[in-house]
Amino acid sequence: MSKVIPHSLFTDFDIDLFKAGKHFRLHEKLGAHVAEVDGQKGVYFAVWAPSARNVSVVGDFNYWLQGEHPLNVRWDASGIWEGFIPGVEKGALYKYKIQSNNGSVITEKADPFALYCEKPPHTASVVWDLDYKWKDAKWMGARQNHNALDKPFSVYEVHLGSWKRKGDNQFLTYVELADDLVQYVKETGFTHVEFMPVMEYPYDPSWGYQLVGYFAPTSRFGKPQDFMLLVDKLHQAGIGVILDWVPSHFPSDAHGLGFFDGSHLYEHPDIRKGYHPDWKSLVFNYGRNEVRSFLISNAIFWLQHYHVDGLRVDAVASMLYLDYSRKDGEWEPNIYGGRENLDTISFLKDFNEAVYAHFPDVQTIAEESTSFPMVSRPTYIGGLGFGMKWMMGWMHDTLEYFKKDAIYRKYHQNDLTFSLTYAFTENFMLPLSHDEVVYGKRSILGRMPGDEWQRFANLRLLYGCMFTHPGAKLLFQGAEFGQSEEWNFEQSLDWHLLEYDFHKGIKNTIAALNQLYKSHPALYEKQFSAEGFEWINYGDHENAVISFIRKGNNPKENLIVVCNMTPVVRDDYRIGIPTKGKLTEIFNTDDARFGGSGVGNPSPIKTDAMPWNGREFSAVLKLAPLATIVLRYG
Template structure:
């Protein structure tokens, strides 16, 4: 005898929205929900499995026996199976046992909408709730202003499992991180943290980019409410939270979304569109309404229930192109004969429209590595609708330039200045991400040429150039103190390096650059528009020096930036200025506190009526070796 009571959370309108792909709060209906029905407490289960012949809930409450608790399929051809099981409590382990009507195959699946999962390598879902009393009212109230595109975004990218480890190399918990990480991010001055995927994933070496539990923060570090505490405390410290989000692909683990009900339910049935050859994973079917609703509901879920401030969408390029990592004959053109995935483009536009229409102050950020047009332009102008896009070309060209011995840099200055030819075609974020410090690429610090002094001077120069270049900023953990070794996800960062002066100096320079960025509107008010930048001189190849002006809304607050990419001190170096008066050096990467040689301009500098660089006025500077110096007008 079946022990499941007929019950439903779905209205006819819910079903119509679901079928149309327009239900963006599916997590309120599908999944496991603690309820009281007719005075009896228990759990309502609902799962989408349209080709199933039968669906049973199995778990520790029924000794994992099939057919003890059979769900009922709805009459409306939605493919949803549902039912209420009395006396099940929070913390109960469960899965769905699904027998396919196609070939009788039986799958045993975790709940796609589970709020909490067993700690890997265990794979069951856990009945849970999201009860929590938030204390971040001030942040949420001011977020629309704080998180705007004309405000500072200095992002600290974090892998929770390896930022810091506890005794015997154990993971720190969300609650421990809510103290240590929050204090550290506040101390170093970053405006945001970006967490590499926190959604449940089975395989540690995937770093979280192969997800199984899309609605569950990983249990490696604690319970869902513990993750809420971490987000809450970051907000209370004035720090925004961005999550990596992976709608591009998912693993084929037996308990996951793949072949869910014996059919290609979530993945595209055509292997040319439904399988990713690089990652050996499955690709979502973006043309299926219910799958689109699942993914957009997932985005809304994190923004709504975890107060997340931004989503960085992973691997967008792999989604946009039908021929991505495929050889000739392994892909099929779209209906217009092109290589663009039209279903993906439509999905990404709708995702961004839903996010921006429903959440004030939230930003979406695309990791998109090609020249696909208008990624960060509004959908009503034909764009994809993202708030920002990673500037992968800048990252590649800049690191390539900096890895050259300084004596050769005069021959490659165009590599450095090229970014300004396209810097304002998108709302660009400048990333030095985890991808640049793995797989033999070495750490950012280890890429720098020269002896020890020059390596660290180059690193300070790199960061000074990054923070004064138009665009928002992202830096992977460990890079802010000059980690020597490549990132290893299996252990803590090398925090012991902070006992050494050069590494302390890198941390100090990043801290001060963060404050320089936040405290000078010229560095952020027009960071995405051409009016915010003006070259003074980009053609002094012989000296490997560039100079430019950063502009905000108030011309009196404009800043002058001069970069010297060689270890040679440049005395009496003249640059053109557009007005008379005085300037003062407000920042210098060669300062002693950073491990530099203390060369610089200590006094006010008088602007002279000597034409130079096509301007009526000019000033003479001392340029420290391998340095960025920043000047404001008196």
């Protein structure tokens, strides 16, 4: 094997951007790149290790011997070590052997910019490329129409390792998922899928939220091009792809980012800011410019090379607050005496500005559980710049309400209606996510009270409320057919349940709700605006009934929604309506095809010139038990 040849992909401008925290395509410079130099084919390696005394590339091409292929440190104090090694080919295994400045630490590290990793528990990086012939030009050319905030946004959250498995409890590959998952999402009608982290991670019980290979899709399910195929097939089927992204923390595994060059390189050196007590993991140093370049480059990478339509940013609350999960004395206030992490706030604004500048037709979504203001408002008016934010308050209050027996619901109606007092302070996504079906919380179906019929009716009612409530939607795998047990990441979903009518009815309900959502602009055109919602009556506690209007750009297409939270059929229930006309029931979660009792309203429903609920006209409806009904004029 030939010796290292001096070579660089960096310009002076690259280095200036890197040091300023403004280089957002570092993946094109750092890492391992198949190249040809002076007529010789090989690989250019570059790694950031400013506190290293020396750095060597070790791999299966040099018997993992330190010193065989030492890299050269750049002269410009960037801390980048680089060099070209002739003869190394795609598929070669490698790591960086790093000796710290004081000589006391010698470690073997995986490449932070590796495009592909060995299948865990093995930990080497793999020389690879991103060559792939995409066939999703139609989607990419028009995806603004799919990803915009005034379009339907219904997300199916998927854990690739447990959605479905094959014989001997083996994973489906990306290629197999490109057939099975794509077809299933088309059947159920979701507009997008969201993958829990696909970036390489060492520990299965972390569900992917402890990353070591930020630029590599996990090799558990196949090669990088296989994951590209999965995204490609979803796009060809008209389905968007969102990735969970984890800039909040990373594990301390020996081959990962922690103490990378014998110093606190990626993590904050102050344990009060650099260590996460809940997850026993390390926290990025958001105030270090080079780290900001690393993270924002990573976000741009997935959007650029994998055609991803959005990033859901995990654990934003843990990033924003210096005292998050810390006791008095375990955190230090910011320069103004507050608890906000000013470096994080600055970083998140830079991240969102960079993403939307490069890809205006995607969305960033914050999993943020506090009342931090303006998370999904533009940075130029002081916001963090996210496109959407998870509505954790809605999730908590709604599940708390629905677990109560119907006889007690009249005392707790505020739990159901309170979300509308703040629903338009952010661009909210309503999540029923993986976190709500683990650790003894029970499945969504498992929370529902009553006998078997009532439990399934309650679940259909809950989904009816969710899909007619303002905001985007997210549902975790299994919830769409009424998974009975809690989610178990080590096995497949209980697909056999679809042999039973009630579970099949839940799946049919979700498919119909997705179709309703996508086909009626009143449910999405103003889903983040107070102009898109009007209460008819939120105060009928005694009957536990709520009614409201959803509005789009065309008033003639407005919809009326009525939710009966009890198993009592209400034969003559009057609601006020805005204008005279005939009403037609277009959706009812009690429909027999969903497993309901089939109680409904004949068409058309006549309106009366009788004032009610503060409106000039009214109509008398028949309310099905534990059901959401949707009406339109005409």
